[in-house]
Amino acid sequence: MSLQVSIGQYSSAGRKMLNQDWYGACLPAEPQLSNKGVALAVADGISSSTVSQIASETAVKSFLSDYYCTSDAWSVPHAALQVLKASHNWLYAQNRNGPFAADPDKGYVCTFSALILKQRHAHLLHVGDSRIYLLRNRQLEQLTRDHRVWRGSSSFLSQALGAGAVLEPDSHSLAVLPGDVFLLATDGLFEALSQPQLMALLEPLQPDPEQLNSEQLKPELTDLSALAQQLADAALAAGSKDNITLQLVRINALPADSSLPACVDQQLPLPPLLQQGDTLDGLQIIRPLQQSSRSHVYLVQDSETAKLLVLKAPSIDLAEQPEYLERLLREEWIAKRVNSAYVLRPASSNRPRTALYTLFEYIDGQTLRQWQLDHPKATLEQIRTLTEQIGKGLQALHRSEILHQDLRPENIMVTPQGSVKIIDFGAARLAGLQPDDEVAGDIPGTALYCAPEYFLGAPGSERSDLYSLAVLTYQLLSGRFPYGPEIARHRSLKAQKRLQYQSVLAADSELPAWLDQTLEKALQPDPSQRYQALSEFLYDLRHPNAKFQAPQSLIELHPLWFWQSCCLLQCLIILWLLAN
Numbered sequence: 001m002s003l004q005v006s007i008g009q010y011s012s013a014g015r016k017m018l019n020q021d022w023y024g025a026c027l028p029a030e031p032q033l034s035n036k037g038v039a040l041a042v043a044d045g046i047s048s049s050t051v052s053q054i055a056s057e058t059a060v061k062s063f064l065s066d067y068y069c070t071s072d073a074w075s076v077p078h079a080a081l082q083v084l085k086a087s088h089n090w091l092y093a094q095n096r097n098g099p100f101a102a103d104p105d106k107g108y109v110c111t112f113s114a115l116i117l118k119q120r121h122a123h124l125l126h127v128g129d130s131r132i133y134l135l136r137n138r139q140l141e142q143l144t145r146d147h148r149v150w151r152g153s154s155s156f157l158s159q160a161l162g163a164g165a166v167l168e169p170d171s172h173s174l175a176v177l178p179g180d181v182f183l184l185a186t187d188g189l190f191e192a193l194s195q196p197q198l199m200a201l202l203e204p205l206q207p208d209p210e211q212l213n214s215e216q217l218k219p220e221l222t223d224l225s226a227l228a229q230q231l232a233d234a235a236l237a238a239g240s241k242d243n244i245t246l247q248l249v250r251i252n253a254l255p256a257d258s259s260l261p262a263c264v265d266q267q268l269p270l271p272p273l274l275q276q277g278d279t280l281d282g283l284q285i286i287r288p289l290q291q292s293s294r295s296h297v298y299l300v301q302d303s304e305t306a307k308l309l310v311l312k313a314p315s316i317d318l319a320e321q322p323e324y325l326e327r328l329l330r331e332e333w334i335a336k337r338v339n340s341a342y343v344l345r346p347a348s349s350n351r352p353r354t355a356l357y358t359l360f361e362y363i364d365g366q367t368l369r370q371w372q373l374d375h376p377k378a379t380l381e382q383i384r385t386l387t388e389q390i391g392k393g394l395q396a397l398h399r400s401e402i403l404h405q406d407l408r409p410e411n412i413m414v415t416p417q418g419s420v421k422i423i424d425f426g427a428a429r430l431a432g433l434q435p436d437d438e439v440a441g442d443i444p445g446t447a448l449y450c451a452p453e454y455f456l457g458a459p460g461s462e463r464s465d466l467y468s469l470a471v472l473t474y475q476l477l478s479g480r481f482p483y484g485p486e487i488a489r490h491r492s493l494k495a496q497k498r499l500q501y502q503s504v505l506a507a508d509s510e511l512p513a514w515l516d517q518t519l520e521k522a523l524q525p526d527p528s529q530r531y532q533a534l535s536e537f538l539y540d541l542r543h544p545n546a547k548f549q550a551p552q553s554l555i556e557l558h559p560l561w562f563w564q565s566c567c568l569l570q571c572l573i574i575l576w577l578l579a580n
Contacts, residue, residue, distance in 0.1 A: 002030065003117060004253035005038055008224020011245040012232050014188055020045030020110075021186050021245035022056035026064050031350045034255070035072045037118025039064055040247050044111040044130050044186040046160070047242075049100075055091050055108035059161050062087045063114060069336035071329040073268050073356045076116050076123045077171055082333075084112070084125055084161075084169060090401075090432035091162030109162045112169075113144060113184055117176065120254050126170045128160045131190055133198070134174075135181040138206055140199040144170060180251045181205045188242035192235040201231050205250055224248045271313045271355035274298055282351050283311060283359075294318060295328070299362060302349065308362040309347045313355070325356065331425040332358045337400045342393030344413075344423040363421050369409035372476060380511065382418075383476045384541055389420035390469055391538045397422070398462045398534070401431030405460055406445035407468035409475075429460065447488035448481055452499070452525040455491045463527040466534055470522035473541075477511065478504045482523045496525045515541070517548035 007027065013019035025040040027033075043059045045052025063083055070079035091108045094100075100107030111128020124132055129146040147159040147170075159168065181202060190198070204227065232244040271280055273296065278285045283300040289310065290297040298311045312331075318324050335346045347359045366374070368386070375382065390412060397404055404411075406427035413421040427444040443454050449471045451464035474482050481487070483499050490496045501523060504516050518540040524530045531537040540548075 001253055002033055002255050003038065003119065003251075005117060006224050006248075006250045006252060007038075007040070008226070008228045008248040009246070010225060010228035010232050012236070012243065014232075014236055014244050015241055016243055018053060019243045019245075020047070020049075020053040020056060021188075021243045022053070022060045022110075023184075023245050023247055024060045024064050025247065025249075026068065028068065031348075031352075032068060034119070035352060036068055036070075037076065037116050037123075038249070039067055039114065039116045040182075040184055040249060041112065041114040042130055042184045042186060042245055042247055043113075043161070044128065044188075044243070044245070046105065046109050046111075046157070048105045049107060049109055051100075051106075051108055052110050055110040055162055058091065058108070059087050059110055059112050062090075063112075066333070066337070067116070069333050071332040071358065072353050073329050073358075075267070076118050076121075077125075077173065080114060080116060080123065080125045081169070081171060082330075084114070084127075085167060086430060086432040088127075088161045088167045088432070092165065093432065095162055104163055107162065109160045111147075111157070111186070112161050115182055115184060115249070117249070117251070120175060121173055122176045122180075122182065123173045124171065127167065128157055130184070130186045133183040133185070135183065135199070135202050135205065136177065136179070138199075138203075140183075140195055140202065142195070143172075143174075176251050176254070178251055178254055179206070182249045183246060184249075185246040186243060188240045188244035189231060189235045189246050191242065192238040192240035193231070197234070197238075198231070201227075201234060202248075205248070224250065268353060268356040270316055270319050271357055273316065274313070279303070280311070280357075281349065281354055283309065283349070285311075294324070304350065307347070310360045310362050311357050312360070313357040327426055328358060329356070330430075331428070332360075334402055334425045334428050334430055335360065337402065337430075338396050340393055340396030342389050342420055342422060343396055344421050344425075360423075363413045363415065363423070365413045365415040365419075365421075367410050368412035368414055368420075368472075371414045372409060378476065380477070380515075383473065385418065386412075386414070386420055386476070387469065387473045387541060388538055390422065390472065391534050393420065393422040394462075394465050394469060395534055397428075398465070403429045403460050403462065404465055404468075405429055406449075407465060407472060408446045408449045409472065412472075443488075448485065450488070451527065452487065452490065452496050453527055455488060456493065456496070461527060462534065463530050463532070466522060466530060466537060467527070469534070470519055470537065474504055474519050474523065478506065480504075482519070483525075490525075499525050512544070514544040514548045518545065521548075 007025050009023055009025060011019060011021050011023055021044050023042045027038050041060045041063050043056035045056045066083040067080060095104045095107035111130045113130040113132050114125045115132055116123040124143055126144040127147060129148050132143045134141045134143050147157060148155045149158045228246050228248050231246055235244050274285045276285055276287055282303045284303060286299040286301055289299050294315055296313050296315065300309050300311045302309060314325055314328055332346045335344055345361045347361050349359060394404065411424040413423055443450055449468045451467035453464060454460060471482060482501055490499060501520050504519055505511055522531055522537050
């Protein structure tokens with residue numbers, strides 16, 4: 001038996017012209033139902049802002065989509081918190097860097113409450129003054145506390161998404177029972193209806209007393225969405241002047257007891273060192289692909305589907321380094337956000353994990369480093385084709401607000417058919433989420449392929465990945481690097497201004513001069529002087545940019561006019577000589 005629930009939702013602008021609330025729910029099929037659970041979220045914009053409805057919509061949608069992309073090895077509270085932090089930081093950045101920097105109460109700010117039901121437990125995450133209630137045994141309990149500060153008769157939010165640099169949401173978990181009903185609501189509902197009034201309206205959802213000890217209740221006959229609308233109508237009739245949004249979820253059946261302690265934030269153990277023929281969670285080890293002091297990578301085969309996959313497990317020596325384990329699991333989350341033929345895809349399994357590892361598709365190919373060794377005289381067309389595919393993969397990452405930050409030949413796979421896949425997201429950065437162990441000034445990737453701004457302690461941007469792609473292209477064409485092997489020593493603006501671009505053209509090179517100028521522009525130490533978009537660079541790799549063409553001489557531009565002018569000038573000179 002799996003978790004079974006009924007869900008009802010309703011939202012209304014009430015007496016206002018604009019509804020600044022947003023809500024959403026996700027009831028996935030197996031195996032995600034068992035691995036990730038059921039998620040609901042509600043957000044409420046603030047009335048002082050004319051754009052907070054955008055914040056509410058963004059917060060709910062991003063939370064529901066990103067939560068299901070997180071690694072199954074993460075606990076529910078940890079995964080939910082990481083996703084919420086990313087949403088908050090993104091909203092805060094929009095306020096800080098936009099027209100609302102001086103007055104964030106007019107910007108992208110909202111309250112947020114989320115409920116995740118997994119197996120036999122409920123996990124709550126809450127910021128602001130929207131609320132979550134639990135109806136159990138004919139008692140209605142408020143599970144969240146309002147983040148409001150009162151001064152006399154007026155109050156204001158002490159916490160909200162997008163409102164400040166630091167976010168400290170409330171988070172807790174509890175065991176659930178069949179018949180439990182959770183209510184998520186914005187203040188337009190509960191400020192108009194008292195708790196006893198809400199209790200009376202929710203009475204139809206309570207199970208019969210003889211069912212309370214059952215693991216599965218009789219089929220739910222109440223239309224929860226209709227009941228949600230009745231509650232909203234009652235609040236409106238009681239004088240509510242705000243938007244009204246609410247969600248109802250009733251627990252109809254619970255899965256078999258997993259014998260896990262209730263409400264424990266568990267950390268999966270690290271897998272042991274695996275050998276050929278071993279099996280882990282139905283994955284048979286075919287052979288090790290790579291082993292280092294930090295991780296072990298294996299080629300595995302799924303016993304059910306017979307698919308070949310790649311399993312990456314941390315070294316046992318790193319069991320006491322949570323920062324590294326966090327980065328490893330974040331790789332799956334990042335990969336799940338991107339859908340591109342040029343980016344490595346995570347793999348899914350129908351079985352729950354018993355150990356901490358990541359699982360990705362298997363790519364039958366070689367690294368770009370090995371490809372370069374096997375093709376020492378690659379043609380310009382081959383290199384351009386590879387660069388374009390890598391560029392398309394980067395564009396897919398950037399559309400999902402992800403910077404790769406470690407683009408190098410070892411992190412590019414090339415198939416026998418010449419297709420490219422970007423791999424390894426250990427250094428990747430997701431918008432709004434800075435790893436807890438990341439320190440300003442850290443170099444995220446490999447120095448020779450790293451953009452110069454990283455050496456100054458500046459954060460990366462899409463143009464940083466563009467620079468790395470241009471270095472790859474330059475190195476494939478020439479076997480050299482555009483600023484030599486010691487670029488990492490230039491750690492000041494003054495030093496970087498002295499950098500001299502070394503032409504990709506050799507004495508016997510057949511490469512066109514305009515291609516060298518294309519690379520030079522993409523490789524400018526100052527990111528503001530580079531191409532502003534990857535698409536511009538990729539286009540100029542095949543099409544001579546008119547701005548890079550050498551200016552034509554007068555005789556080339558207007559040959560007839562030039563010779564006519566020369567003849568006229570010659571005649572004038574002859575006449576002058578004859579006259580003297």
